[in-house]
Amino acid sequence: MLKILLADDHHLVRDGIKMFLESEADFKVIGEAKNGLEAVELNAELKPHLVLLDISMPEKNGIEAATEILQHKPIPKIIMLSMYLDEKYINTCMETGVHGYIHKGADKKELIEGVRKVMTGQNFYSKEVREVMVSNYINSLKQKKKNLTQQKVTITKREMEIVKLIMKGYSSVQIAEDLFISNRTVDTHRANLMQKLDVKNSIELINKVTELNLV
Amino acid sequence: MLKILLADDHHLVRDGIKMFLESEADFKVIGEAKNGLEAVELNAELKPHLVLLDISMPEKNGIEAATEILQHKPIPKIIMLSMYLDEKYINTCMETGVHGYIHKGADKKELIEGVRKVMTGQNFYSKEVREVMVSNYINSLKQKKKNLTQQKVTITKREMEIVKLIMKGYSSVQIAEDLFISNRTVDTHRANLMQKLDVKNSIELINKVTELNLV
């Protein structure tokens, strides 16, 4: 008998997946959580063999919950369930050390297959997740190439403050008053920023920092 | 026997809800669609009594699908299913004339209750949806007040062109060259814009048009 803890904030989805899992004779959902906090607590209390965690949940999301669960023995197998194929989510999950990641677009066969595979000690990622991982890998190669050509720029704390005020439409004098420095100092910072980012006026500066999301 | 068409792009969710519905003796899911296009086609083909449509789907979203389905007789009852309690979604759904809106955070009881209520010809919105509708109503009253104080501004085509170039960091001279007009004309447009939008420099101008999304 495989004891499963299921966490998902949407009741309909949770109960659906539960019915789904229990169509397998040897699966039993012994607990249900509607947020990450509950999941952590129920895991400690019920000590399930497997925890299925939805990623986007209130209180504590699936990733945070997984991180905590993995710190206390006995460690259950953990499979993340997600609505999204966002590479950020997938990458973060990889880093936390969960045992599987299944997209909600997967079908029953894949879900059951994934659960069984994870229980044998292997990792499992559903088909669509694997596809994202592959395309990510390819992108990361391209990105690496790009990073070589474009030397990285570092913006200091003070410059950051200045940029933020420039973005609010403040003039040098206003910024100077705000920061209790000379407007000439502000001009110097502004000029340094423009040089660093290779732009020729404040609007381009704003566009650039936004583009490189340094804000 | 109530014939139901179910549309949701996530297999696990779809099959879950299906099992869920069919736990009622007189409910029968006669078709499943994994996007809006399929939903429209299957509706025409199967002529179900009720269509459950997830809002966010590829190809054609739930709202677009609902709009089409409502144009061809026989018109089934339609209930939107949504992950989100976004007021925009809810409002748009209201406008399309669907018969119900159920949040996926609802439970089995509410789903079944909603289906039965809709089938009697009434509308149904799940508890959390009703809450959003109430708070929206209150907000709309506040908004109305705000709109009275802030008279609406209209930006002309030419001004729009100018703003877009300003946003790219172009100077008046560059803009003038781009549009084959005098830089003084550009200055006039810029000044008119700043006056209209009650700002005192180009950066604030950009922030304002972005905020009021006039771009």
Next chain:
DNA sequence: TTATGAGTAGGTAATAATACCTAGTTTTAA
């Protein structure tokens, strides 16, 4: 301890933007 980077501030000039005008032509809507 010294070199480096960050933060500060000023000089001088040129260029750009803003403020407040007038006023013509063209387009659009009443």
Next chain:
DNA sequence: TTAAAACTAGGTATTATTACCTACTCATAA
């Protein structure tokens, strides 16, 4: 067809920004 709005462009002045400099202080890392 006439009035209003949009687009055009200029005058004049003030203020702000940008370009290139130098140079001091302070903290921190080599």
